[in-house]
Amino acid sequence: MTTDYAKPLPEMTADNSPFWEGCKRHQLLLQKCSGCGHVRYASLTCPRCWSMDHQWVPSSGRGRVYTWIVVHQRYSKAFEEDLPYNVAIVELDEGPRLLTSLVQIENEAIRPDLQVEVAWDDVTDEITLPKFRPVS
Amino acid sequence: MTTDYAKPLPEMTADNSPFWEGCKRHQLLLQKCSGCGHVRYASLTCPRCWSMDHQWVPSSGRGRVYTWIVVHQRYSKAFEEDLPYNVAIVELDEGPRLLTSLVQIENEAIRPDLQVEVAWDDVTDEITLPKFRPVS
Amino acid sequence: MSLKDKYCIVGAATTRFGRVPGVSPLAFTVEAAQLAIRDAGLDREDVDAVLCKYPPTGFHGLWAHKVSEALGIQPTIAATIDQAGATNLGLVQYAMMAIDAGLISTAVCCYGDNPLSGTPGTYGKALGADAAYGFIGVPSGYAMIAQRHMIEYGTTSVQLGAVAISTRAWASKNPNAHKRDPITIEDHQSSRYVVSPLRLLDCCLVSDGGAAIVVTSADRARHLRKPPVYIMGIGQHHVAWDLPRRPNLTTSGAKVSGQTAFRMAGIGPQDVDVCELYDCFTIVPIITLEDYGFCNKGEGGEFVEDGRTGPDGSLPMNTAGGLLSESGMAGMQLIVEAVRQLRGECGDRQVKNAEIALVSGQGGIMHTHATAILRR
Amino acid sequence: MSLKDKYCIVGAATTRFGRVPGVSPLAFTVEAAQLAIRDAGLDREDVDAVLCKYPPTGFHGLWAHKVSEALGIQPTIAATIDQAGATNLGLVQYAMMAIDAGLISTAVCCYGDNPLSGTPGTYGKALGADAAYGFIGVPSGYAMIAQRHMIEYGTTSVQLGAVAISTRAWASKNPNAHKRDPITIEDHQSSRYVVSPLRLLDCCLVSDGGAAIVVTSADRARHLRKPPVYIMGIGQHHVAWDLPRRPNLTTSGAKVSGQTAFRMAGIGPQDVDVCELYDCFTIVPIITLEDYGFCNKGEGGEFVEDGRTGPDGSLPMNTAGGLLSESGMAGMQLIVEAVRQLRGECGDRQVKNAEIALVSGQGGIMHTHATAILRR
Numbered sequence A, B: 001m002t003t004d005y006a007k008p009l010p011e012m013t014a015d016n017s018p019f020w021e022g023c024k025r026h027q028l029l030l031q032k033c034s035g036c037g038h039v040r041y042a043s044l045t046c047p048r049c050w051s052m053d054h055q056w057v058p059s060s061g062r063g064r065v066y067t068w069i070v071v072h073q074r075y076s077k078a079f080e081e082d083l084p085y086n087v088a089i090v091e092l093d094e095g096p097r098l099l100t101s102l103v104q105i106e107n108e109a110i111r112p113d114l115q116v117e118v119a120w121d122d123v124t125d126e127i128t129l130p131k132f133r134p135v136s
Numbered sequence C, D: 001m002s003l004k005d006k007y008c009i010v011g012a013a014t015t016r017f018g019r020v021p022g023v024s025p026l027a028f029t030v031e032a033a034q035l036a037i038r039d040a041g042l043d044r045e046d047v048d049a050v051l052c053k054y055p056p057t058g059f060h061g062l063w064a065h066k067v068s069e070a071l072g073i074q075p076t077i078a079a080t081i082d083q084a085g086a087t088n089l090g091l092v093q094y095a096m097m098a099i100d101a102g103l104i105s106t107a108v109c110c111y112g113d114n115p116l117s118g119t120p121g122t123y124g125k126a127l128g129a130d131a132a133y134g135f136i137g138v139p140s141g142y143a144m145i146a147q148r149h150m151i152e153y154g155t156t157s158v159q160l161g162a163v164a165i166s167t168r169a170w171a172s173k174n175p176n177a178h179k180r181d182p183i184t185i186e187d188h189q190s191s192r193y194v195v196s197p198l199r200l201l202d203c204c205l206v207s208d209g210g211a212a213i214v215v216t217s218a219d220r221a222r223h224l225r226k227p228p229v230y231i232m233g234i235g236q237h238h239v240a241w242d243l244p245r246r247p248n249l250t251t252s253g254a255k256v257s258g259q260t261a262f263r264m265a266g267i268g269p270q271d272v273d274v275c276e277l278y279d280c281f282t283i284v285p286i287i288t289l290e291d292y293g294f295c296n297k298g299e300g301g302e303f304v305e306d307g308r309t310g311p312d313g314s315l316p317m318n319t320a321g322g323l324l325s326e327s328g329m330a331g332m333q334l335i336v337e338a339v340r341q342l343r344g345e346c347g348d349r350q351v352k353n354a355e356i357a358l359v360s361g362q363g364g365i366m367h368t369h370a371t372a373i374l375r376r
């Protein structure tokens, strides 16, 4: 937890701030539609019934690797020291997918459908990033 | 001529740099079409014959006020001290119009068709802005 | 093949206007789109095109695609078009053409932004290299045009003020208008200069909000929830060039755009019952009325001076309050208001027997123009 | 009303490609537009619509209007459309629809940019909030898709390489191509990873340059300088959503877009003599070939592996070198190459008896797609 964290941070907006406030408390939150009960990742409308009303509910924090990349090229000074680093899309057990990083694993060991669980990274006082590690 | 000039400067591009180099030498340059001889303000193609080839030729630097405004609202800190200031479109005797400022005149005294001539303002070592003053 | 009377606006909606903090441009856009689709009695599955103008508070690549995602639609056509304030009518025209070509069946055209509660974006940007002279902000551009109109035709500040008074009089009858307090010519004349010759009350509001409409074929329209509003004519024209190079500053794209729309519709200005003219600055409807042929060139100031466009006038104009009083957003609300007038949904501000409505859109510094003529 | 065979591409041109310093995006766009209009045997006065995609090195409001000014045209329609790499075909479709509606007669669709000599712009931008994880740059997005295609279908890096080799083989016959040195599978396999599973030779070039085409009615086309190229079919589809929310990463908008275009044209993949498929990354033509039905889903890697798309193959693809070898610009050059093939103007790289050509455009991270089928 440092104040000189140099990487880009997610922009808090009226639409996504409850998600990031949950992360700060180490809760991975999904939206549960008030209209039909469908559970989804943060989005403005329900993909089933189109309602904009929802509650925030906790996810199990468990899922599987859907796809991933390993970045070798320097696109940003902020990530230069991490090269090569991975970025992954994880499919949560509840269904939604999210973009994240895999930690506590070598890039070469990443496999499709690898089972993972959330691993919190408190990068600043305000922002905690949900990352994922292999289920032990 | 200062280096702490705080106002926006024109962006030099491949297309307009001869114009601004002329200004630096206190020459107001127009483009004379190599195709048909038409004289125009800097533009990529000739409005008469569509040729992209041209020479840069000096303007008389004289013209008349076509329209003008007086800015009262603060849009930019850089111009705050000048408020209220004028911006004008001057029609040169050769025909082309250009956007500029009128100097050596009170805003209240500006009139349509007022005869004006170029008055050079060396705002930085690199950039000279052509402004216009009443013909005496 | 003319597009006349073959396509309809079947859904129309606005969100709340004014200062509405905590709502993103995307959320305004999506809310308006949902409301418009439901106003039509349609659902998400019925819409196969999502057409957008990007919000001026910030350019977003593939904006219509972001809106599609938020709406849960994977559309046959998604497109973000930039024609500034003419875009919204440009989107309507795009929808009509794409339906005509058999490529889509139903399009939502939607817009939202939050320049008042969010960041001002485009509204205060420098205008090209001309920023070196302090030529900054949209009002500066329109003030150049207003001054030239005064030089050529003797138009006065009092005549500009008549436009502001008329639109505010209409807005006072619109519960959702951003500014509703009636104003007088003294209020106008004593309001401070922003960029002379334009005063504060000559200028567009800055408002949060969203608006959307749904376009489909006349055949489909006849089976939907609300009475169809037929698009009789539509046109565009773009004088396109920046002010110093533009041959004429006082005739706009309204001239050719209007001729195109009137010709397609087979009617003339005398047949129009209500008009919703893009009024980002008071000079604009004056020039637009001239170019459309409601009066002769140069006589627009006189035309508006005696209250003719107000609630008791012979040509009801900007009946919800326009950009000057209802919402400063870039014109979709004008289309919505025309639809509501033709449906007879306007309550206190309803124009009696409104059968034909004209809507204009224009933008940049009068670079762009589009016109639509609608009927019930 | 189908648009089939009613509209033609009558002018087509490219500027110099590669590293071309000192030429602005506007100058490239204008040069290409002039060349294309003159290629058609037309002049400025004959063109009443200017349609553009904004250059990714920097967003410019009202870009098509700036281009119109530089061309000295005050057009009936000027529009800047954002559908990323599908835009250029989207512009063609817009032109066809607007002519069909009787609104314009002839449109120039033009594009130019200088990302190599100028500033890289979009190409290295962060991808949304996901930048917090280092998900930056367009290759990262396509690498996610490539990896998923490998997971689902066993596609290999060697198969990706086959696309790069094939396009380079074609480019070696194109004097204006940015990269002309032939490459081997060893070159590909030993090129460094940019974002695995994508290697340097899997990635789009970054090139300066411009390209433009002119669209008009078939009636008018028959009296112009060059043999008309008829547009038989055109379609769009947009999966639209960002990767995490997109239900399926390995089927693109090519599927529905292609079905639309083939249905309009009344032909199938077996009838295509030459195809110009948007190849910003090697995975893209593989998925596009599958979605268009040139092979089954998942078999695109095998399809390209044996050189079938190269100069001696049965399906000549990207015959000027594509984005991978001719020019990294966003697709207008693919339309130009299809036109040149159908006119028989391609010299060493001419495909014999080329009668029907297919062109694809797609962009974002496979958010957008458009397809056109052309014939001589």
Ligand SMILES: [Zn+2]
Residues within 6 Å of the ligand: A033, A034, A035, A036, A037, A038, A046, A047, A048, A049, A050, A051
């Ligand atoms: Zn729901």
Ligand SMILES: [Zn+2]
Residues within 6 Å of the ligand: B033, B034, B035, B036, B037, B038, B046, B047, B048, B049, B050, B051
């Ligand atoms: Zn000339």
